[in-house]
Amino acid sequence: MNCLIKLRSLFLVAVFGSLALLLSPALLAQTNLPKGIISGQITTADNEPAESVAVQLAGTEKMTLTSETGFYIFKNLPAGTYHVNVTVKGYKSLETTVVLAENGKQNNISFKLELSDAQLAEVVVSSGGRYKVDRVSSSLRLQSPILETPQNIQVISKRTLADQQVFDIVDGITRNVSGATRMGHWDNQYANIRMRGSKIPAFRNGMNIEASWGPTAEDAAMIENIEFVKGPAGFMLAAGEPGGFYNVVTKKPTGMNHQSVTFSAGSFSTYRAAVDLDGKLSKDGRLLYRLNLAGQQKDYFTKYNFNNRVLVAPVIKYMIDDKTSVTFEYSYQAIKYLSNGNYSFSKIKLADEGVANDFFYGDPSLAPGKIKDHSVYVYLNHQLNDHWKAHAQVAYFNFSMIANSVWPSYLDSAGNMRRAFSIGDEAGENRFAQMSFSGEERTGSIRHRILAGVDFGNKKFWGDFRQFSPNLRFDRVRKPDGTTEERVFNIYNPIYGLPADSIPQIDRSVNLRTRAGATVYATVTNYGSAYVQDELGFLNNKLRLSLGLRFTYAETVGKTKAADVKDHVFSPRAGLSFSIDKQTSVYALYDQSFVPVSGTDYFGNAFKPIKGNDLEFGIKKEWFGGRWVSSATVYQIDRVNALTPDTDPTHTNGSTTFQVQLGETRSKGVEVDLNGELAKGLNLVMNYAYTSSKITKESPNQTTKTVGNVTPNTVGHITNGWLSYRFTGGALNGIGLNGGIQWLAERYTGTTQTPNMPNYFRADAGISYQKNKMGLSLLVNNLLDAQRLLTAGSLDTNPASKTTFYSYIVEPRRNLRMSITYKL
CATH class of the missing domain: 2.60.40.10 (Immunoglobulins)
Structure with missing residues (x-):
């Protein structure tokens, strides 16, 4: 209660302080x-x-x-x-x-x-080409252009997504941002992106929608652009990983009559249709709408697996007057799939050549899983005067999944596998609210860009993952002597087709929330925060100093008093940016973040929040009148109270794996990004990142020391490039060529000091044609037909059977996509 009173007091101070400034006689005189x-x-x-x-x-x-x-x-x-x-x-x-x-x-x-x-789209304009974006969306609240912002922020434009024929958020978007990798866990549904040594949370329209396993991957039809914010960002939310976050900005009404339809087809029985309708519902132009629809049938390169989905995303915007608008946004995603991920397994090594590229560890006899994901947003925007504006938004998310899960319980060196069958039901409810004021004022020669507001959130999750059978039984085969024996599933020579009587029947007559209540997969988290930030501009705005402070109250509701966690954290932020000239700026940043941690260790002790401190320096430069931009950043992030695995062999409880705290990691690196129009019709996205992330401290109770080991799932070197050129005259007018590469080297999985995953190199290429309202594009992915490209990999340990095996996800073999777009 005291914390809520503090939050309310901070909010009232911010509001009345702003009003006092707005209602000052000098300001009134100016406004009138x-x-x-x-x-x-x-x-x-x-x-x-x-x-x-x-x-x-x-x-x-x-x-x-x-x-x-x-x-x-x-x-x-x-x-x-x-x-x-x-x-x-x-x-x-x-x-x-x-x-x-x-x-x-x-x-x-x-x-x-x-x-x-x-x-x-092809002419040379002063702001750059198809891939360059100068400002972040309003959902990030920042008032300065990216060039003047003291932080590394990269924006993936809608044109980039279209050229790369992206279908959803997990579909290769990380290639456009330095140092970002997708780990591929449950790659049918969730993005699971890592950056700067940690998994980064997912935002949508400025709200942290990160869930226990999710959120559900957004369909590309609802995406306007994607913003990657590197490092902590106290101007958005202090409760998050220090590596940063990505923010999906959804499509909103533009006030223009714009309609388009896109049909796509491709390898592995991929068929897709998307419709984008944008226009006015009233003659006076005050009532606007946007409607995006998509339907997709997509088989995977792995046998029998598939992912079919439907999207419905309507948006209504009403302009109350010239200064005030209210917007209602709803999205519904329905997904039907067979298996959670396209995993391969081996007792011998990662990327085992004996396991076929299309290996499937599930079975076509199993019932498909179903996901239903609803989200509702309401936005209110009001222009107080020429200098100040207010924004408020609320959101509600409702997620449900009814599924089963299969995972190996045993694997030997000959490839014989026993597969455990489990229930895989989930549900989640999230509620969010945000209010903010932003404006610009002057005190003498100093310019102030002020941002103040509050954030609230409530997240609930329920999961039932009980195991029903440690070994799915196959049909029995008759031996020459007349006896029968059970057929063995072998990863090198898999045979599919489970008999109906071997598949356990799941009883769902009891509500999921009741079933989950008896397990560790029933969690509730609440948070509230208040913040204020001022960007002071000196020397005619050539020198900018950003100062911010956020107070956060976070609560994790546990099932015991010891498991209850309440955190009260003040997070300061300071940034300095200097414009050497109109097209070049240098900056320095110090920022903090923290992550509330639910659960307990082996002894039942609640975990402390993970805290991160980020220090970075960078330079940004626009070239040739702003047609393209480059940036270079160096950073160091220290994560304290980090979790590390409990390696004490006596600390086990069936299949439960425990963790210990007091570990620390240090991540440091260099990031270089370049994007924009190099010459007329020639657009480029290129980036490189060097990342060093190591464990610097561990629990004194650890029996196995890990200091000096690389943080799991780190990639030392990442290089990406995407080039697009369109002819704008002559016989080839309208024809476009594009292609790209991805290269990952020094890859680590598990706690090790030496790289233990194969390097990754992939090339893609395509051709397109645009004329008037019609567009046609063809893209070939994995052009070199590499068969062992790993998206993710790990050495799994099963405490119950005391067996170990490798699990990993490979990329599809060579495949193509073709899309036709017509603008009505």
Whole structure:
């Protein structure tokens, strides 16, 4: 209760402090001055929003770029005559004259370009090409452009996703960000992305939706772009891994009439259709809508396995007035699949050549699993005045899975495997709320960009993973002497087809929450936090100092008093950024984060929160008028109270594996990113990361010392590249070529001091054609047809049987995808 009172007090201080500033006499005097506004929207010849087009008031220094929806705005203009210029290099400029009256009236001036959306995507504009993004979404709250932000933030644009024919969040998106890897656990449903030495949480529209195993991988049809924030980010949420997070930004109404349909087909019986409808529901343009639909049938390269899914994602936005809007967003994803992941196994080694690339450890006789995932968002945005705005949003998530699970209980060197059959039911409910105020003020020559607000969350999870059978029985085979014996499943020569009477019948008559209550898989976590941040601009905004502080109250509800965990944490943040010139900035950052840890050790003691401290330095530079951008970062992250496995052989309880605390890890590395348009029609995404993450301290009770070992699942060197070129004239006009590579070296699994996973190299290539409203693209993945590319791998230990074996996930062999898009 005291903590809630503190949170409420902090929130009231932030609110009334902001109001006091807003209502000061000087500010009121400034606000009441008759100032005018010139705004509008730029569209292409085929009625598409024209993004990143330069709009300037001739004869002044005022210039802006249109947003993703084609809008621009100039505020706080005194009465007078203005000449509005719209410029796209290589095309005739558009100009109009606007007369602002003394009454401060807003003038809406819109333009239509002579070129199409496809042509606009290929011309050289001042903000860069298809892959460069200058600002983060509003869900990240930051008011400064990425170039001036003292942190490494990389944004994967919707055009990048389209060129790479991405179908969902797990579909190769990490290739576009330095140092990010996907571990592939339950790769049909969950992303499981690691960065800077730890698994990073998933955000959606600025809210931390990380769940026990999830969240469910977002379908690409609902994604506008994906933002990767490196390191802690106290301006978003302090309760998270210090490695950073990724934020999926979903599609919203643009105010334009825009409709498109895409059909895709590919290897392994892949068929997909997606529809994107965007427009107005009222003549006055105040009621807007966006509807995305997708349906997919996708078999896997592994035998019998599949993943079929449906997406329904409607969004309604209502403009109450010119300053206030409310938005309602709903998404529903339904998934039907056969097995949780495309794992292979071996007693001998990872990437065992004797195990076929299409090996499947499940069986077609098993019932498929079903997932239903619902999410609801409500957003409220209000422009308080020219300098300040308020934002609030609430969200509700409801997730359920009804499934079974198969996993080896025994494997010998000859490849003979016994498979355990378990129930795999899950359910989750998450509730979130956020409120924030942001604005810009000046005290003398110092510019202030202020951000203040609160975050609340409640997460509940239930799981029933009880084992029903330690050995799925096969049909018996008759021997020459007339007797029968059970057929053995062998990974080198698998035979499928389980008899019906060998598959346990699962009784689900009792509610999942009741079933989960008797296990360790029933968890409840609550958190609330208040924060404030001020970015001070000196020397005409060339030097920027960011200072922030967040207070977080986090609670994990345990089944015993000892298992209850309540954390009260203050997390400071300080960043410094300096613009050497208009296109170059250097920065330094110190930030903190923490992770509430549920559960107990072998003795029943609750765990302390994991805390992380990040120190990083970087340089960012735009080239050739901002057409492409590069960044380089060095960092060091210390994680204290880290969990390490309990290696005491006496600390076992059936199949339960315990952990101990007081461990520490240190991650440090170098990251280099480059993206944008190198030349007309030539776009590039390239990145490299060196990562060193090692255990620096462990529990004194550990019988096996691990200090000096590399943090499990670390990759020392990661290099990615993606190149796209489209011809813009001549006989090849409209034809595009693209391709990319991924290279991973020095890969570690388990606690070891030497690399123990094979290096990874993959190449992809494609061709496309665009003309008017039609687009056609063909992409070949794994062009070199590598058969042993590992996404993930580990050495599994089964405490019950005292056996060990390798488990790993391989990439599909060579495969292709083809998509046809038509814009209505």
